[in-house]
Amino acid sequence: MALIVHKYGGTSMGSTDRIKNVARRVAKWHDAGHQIVVVPSAMSGETNRLIALAKEIQNPPDPRELDMIASTGEQVSVALLAMALQAIGKQAVSYAGWQVGIKTDSAFTKARIQSIDDKRVRADLEQDKIVIITGFQGADEHNNIATLGRGGSDTSAVAIAAALKAAECLIYTDVDGVYTTDPRVVSDARRLKAITFEEMLELASLGSKVLQTRSVEFAGNYRVPTRVLSSLTDPLMDLAEEANSGTLISFEEDTNMEQAVISGIAFNRDEAKISVMGVPDRPGVAYHILGPVADANIEVDMIIQNQSVDGKTDFTFTVSRNEYNKALDVLNSQKGEIGFATLIGDAKVSKISVVGVGMRSHVGVASQMFRTLSEEGINIMMISTSEIKISVLIDEKYMELAVRALHKAFELEKE
Secondary structure (H helix, E strand, O other): EEEEEEEOOOOOOHHHHHHHHHHHHHHHHHHOEEEEEEEOOOOOOOOHHHHHHHOOOOOOOOOHHHHHHHHHHHHHHHHHHHHHHHHOOOOOOEEHHHOOOEOOOOOOOOOOOOEEHHHHHHHHHHHOEEEEOOOOOOOOOOEEEOOOOHHHHHHHHHHHHHHHOOOOOEEOOOOOOOOOOOOOOOOOOOOOEEEEEHHHHHHHHHHOOOOOHHHHHHHOOOOOOEEEEEEEOOOOOHHHHOOOOEEEEHHHHHHHOOOOOOOOEEEEEEEEEEEEEEEOOOOHHHHHHHHHHHOOOOOEEEEEEEOOOOOEEEEEEEEEEEHHHHHHHHHHOHHHHHOOOEEEEEEEEEEEEEEHHHHHOOHHHHHHHHHHHOOOOOOOOOOEEEEEEEEEEEEHHHHHHHHHHHHHHHOOOOO
């Protein structure tokens, strides 16, 4: 049969009873003849607890030592799951990432995977063992443990699936797939049976919390078929039904179906807008504004530069809301160098995006989006586009209204 990688999130591993349910589900797949590798997250809340402990001792914690602490949450999970499988008669063995040769760079707390040695895992699989590997971590060239940052277990699972050339990577979560938008905002949001990697990457980067952005990038780059499905279903449900549940993330060329114009609507409440007014319009103005912001490790999202009037221009961009005050401080400290007249900010804005590969072959998406918002009396502050996405910045108090109106306008509730 096939080699399958399972990934289970913190909620799925949240208690010993849930870990036993994960074991039953994994055993069911193994009983069907599949080779199984499992990548579980730490138990729900455990990583936060460990980081809080570190901050009680040292704030901010030393990054290397913080990774030593944070990595232990997943080590507990893999050992408990191995025991749960052994208790129901399965051969199972657990490993920390560094034990199976997951090599990373040395960027502690936000490391990137560089290589994976698959020899040890393949040897265990050949002996009919279920292999359980810690997500979220590896080791650098000096054998220091390094973690991949929040959501890193998704990335670990996809990377391991790529290294093993797995038939599929199943991401089990507390939701049953990818929806057209957040069902908590739009009650008739629809679960998608399939979505392309491009669309999923856009949705993930725009605020959809179903999958971590880096894991989607990895899956797309290494062509790893990935499925998002629920771990809260009956662990002994029919295998064929489970294997076709959730949402399959695939490639546009892998389907003969005509793509929907719009697949989903993403939104992000965590936005803030900064306008640098009356800047001398000369070569390098964008660099002189954004250079110091980048040097302060502040990520910029949407950008607009107005037309020059009397040799002056206005420059507007967005940042994460939790970096808003920091960005203002950086710019004020550079006022003499930049030469702007005033600095205006707004931390009560939200970004809404419509996403769909069908935009490539359909016209009128932007006009329909803008007309819908206009009919609801919602003003657009900024616009950015890509080949398969249109994003707008609006007042945050209209965000949910806008999402519901756009979801209806594009008829996303329909199959």
